[in-house]
Amino acid sequence: MPQRRRRETGVSTLDRFFCSCPRGLEAALAAELGELGVGGVEEVPGGVAFTGGWADCYRVNLMSRIASRVLWRVGSARYRDEHDIYRAAIDLPWNTWFDVEQTLRVDVSAIRSPVRSLEFVTLRVKDAVCDRFRAETGSRPSVDTTDPDARVQAFLTDRDVTFYLDTSGEALFKRGARREVTNAPLRENLAAGILRLTGWRPDEPLVDPMCGGGTFLSEAAQMALGLAPGAGRRFGFERLAVFDTDLWKRTRAAAMTVPEGRPKPMLYGSDIDPAAIEATRANLEAAGVLDFVELRRVDALELVPPATPGVMIANPPYGERMGDTERLRAFYPLLGDRLKKAWPGWRAYLFSADMELAKRIGLKASRRTPLFNGPLECRLFEYKVVAGTNRGTAFAEQASPGS
Ligand SMILES: C[S@@+](CC[C@H](N)C(=O)[O-])C[C@H]1O[C@@H](n2cnc3c(N)ncnc32)[C@H](O)[C@@H]1O
Incomplete structure (x- = not known):
C-alpha cells in the first residue's frame, strides 16, 4: 500500500x-x-x-x-x-x-x-x-x-x-448503490440534469409514467431529501499523493449536514412492464429512497395523474427494430391525446432520440433542448398542457391490474 x-x-x-x-x-x-x-x-x-x-x-x-x-x-x-x-x-x-x-x-x-x-x-x-x-x-x-x-x-x-x-476515479454517475438494469436506463447525471432543465421543485408532484429502472425518480428523491450523490462511494483523489485526509473529513462532514424540516416529496412512478417496476423498487431501495416514491404497474395511456398538477417526465421507448418503430409511431399520437385529455395544467417533458416524436405527438412543444445521451443526439421536448376541466383523482386510487 x-x-x-x-x-x-x-x-x-x-x-x-x-x-x-x-x-x-x-x-x-x-x-x-x-x-x-x-x-x-x-x-x-x-x-x-x-x-x-x-x-x-x-x-x-x-x-x-x-x-x-x-x-x-x-x-x-x-x-x-x-x-x-x-x-x-x-x-x-x-x-x-x-x-x-x-x-x-x-x-x-x-x-x-x-x-x-x-x-x-x-x-x-x-x-x-x-x-x-x-x-x-x-x-x-x-x-x-x-x-x-x-x-x-x-x-x-x-x-x-x-x-x-x-480526481473522481470511477465516473461520478456511478453513485455507489447497486443498480438493477432494465431497458436502456439513463445515466444518473443525465437524468439529474434533465430534472434540473424541467425546473421541477421538490414541493411539486413529479410523475414518471414510463419509469424503466427508475433513474428520474431516484435522482429526484435524493435531490428533494438533500442527499449527497457521492455519499456511498470512494474517489480518485483519495489515492493521490496530494490527498489531505483531514480536509476531506471536514469538507465531507460540512457538505453532508442536511437542513431539517424538508417537505416529503410527491414522487410517482409507473410502467407497463412488471419487471421495470421491480427494478425501480430495487434501485430506490438501494439508494435508500423507496419510502418516498409511489409505484404502480399501469399503462401510461391509462394513468390518471395526481390531483395537484406538477411535472411529468418520461423517456419513452424508442425502437431499433422495424416492428418497434411501427408500434411507436402508433403510440405517440395516443400519448399526445392522453396528455390533452387527462393532464391539463401539467408541464410534460419527453426525452427522446426519436425526432418523429415531435411530429407525431400532436402537441406543440414550448421548448426543445438538444442533449446528448453518450453519442446519441436527443431532444428534451417541453409541453405545457393547457388547463381544462378534467381533474385527476389520487394516484393510488386507480385500478392497477396485475400490480
Ligand atoms: C427507455 S425505458 C425508460 C428508462 C428509464 N428512464 C430509466 O432510466 O431506467 C422506457 C420504458 O417505457 C416503458 N413503456 C413502454 N410502453 C409503455 C406504456 N404504454 N406505458 C407505460 N410504460 C411503457 C417500458 O416498459 C420501459 O421500461
Whole structure:
C-alpha cells in the first residue's frame, strides 16, 4: 500500500479544475457549481471549468449530480507534433502527485488536433510519465486500464495540449448503490440534469409514467431529501499523493449536514412492464429512497395523474427494430391525446432520440433542448398542457391490474 502523505507540489493553493458532463448540460452544470460555491466558472462544450482549492474539488465530487468527472489541470503547452506532447508531459513532476508503486492509465481526447493517431499520443504520454518517474525514482509505475490508482488525461486542441489528473476515479454517475438494469436506463447525471432543465421543485408532484429502472425518480428523491450523490462511494483523489485526509473529513462532514424540516416529496412512478417496476423498487431501495416514491404497474395511456398538477417526465421507448418503430409511431399520437385529455395544467417533458416524436405527438412543444445521451443526439421536448376541466383523482386510487 503506497504511503499517503501530502507533498510539496509546487502548485498554488488555487487550482483550475474541469468538470466534464453530458453535452447539452453545460449551463445546468455551471448553475449547479455556482450553488456549490465555487468560483471562476466557465462553460465550454462538454463541461465547465472552475477555480478553487482542494476543498472545492472534494465538495464538487461529493455533491455534483451533473458532472461526470472532476479533472485537476496540472499543465499545458503549445505543440505541433507528438514529440512536443512527449516533451510537455515529461516536464511535469508526476512523481509528486502519485507514487511509483501505484498504477496508471492514460486517456487522450482531441478536437481538431492535427495528430494522426490518438492511440500513438496515448502511448507517448504514458512513456513520458514513466520516463519521468524512472529519472526521479529509478523505476516506473505499471499500467492498469481497469482500476488504476492514477488516471492521466490529455486533451488536445489544434495547437494546445492540456494535462489533467482525474480526481473522481470511477465516473461520478456511478453513485455507489447497486443498480438493477432494465431497458436502456439513463445515466444518473443525465437524468439529474434533465430534472434540473424541467425546473421541477421538490414541493411539486413529479410523475414518471414510463419509469424503466427508475433513474428520474431516484435522482429526484435524493435531490428533494438533500442527499449527497457521492455519499456511498470512494474517489480518485483519495489515492493521490496530494490527498489531505483531514480536509476531506471536514469538507465531507460540512457538505453532508442536511437542513431539517424538508417537505416529503410527491414522487410517482409507473410502467407497463412488471419487471421495470421491480427494478425501480430495487434501485430506490438501494439508494435508500423507496419510502418516498409511489409505484404502480399501469399503462401510461391509462394513468390518471395526481390531483395537484406538477411535472411529468418520461423517456419513452424508442425502437431499433422495424416492428418497434411501427408500434411507436402508433403510440405517440395516443400519448399526445392522453396528455390533452387527462393532464391539463401539467408541464410534460419527453426525452427522446426519436425526432418523429415531435411530429407525431400532436402537441406543440414550448421548448426543445438538444442533449446528448453518450453519442446519441436527443431532444428534451417541453409541453405545457393547457388547463381544462378534467381533474385527476389520487394516484393510488386507480385500478392497477396485475400490480
Ligand atoms: C427507455 S425505458 C425508460 C428508462 C428509464 N428512464 C430509466 O432510466 O431506467 C422506457 C420504458 O417505457 C416503458 N413503456 C413502454 N410502453 C409503455 C406504456 N404504454 N406505458 C407505460 N410504460 C411503457 C417500458 O416498459 C420501459 O421500461
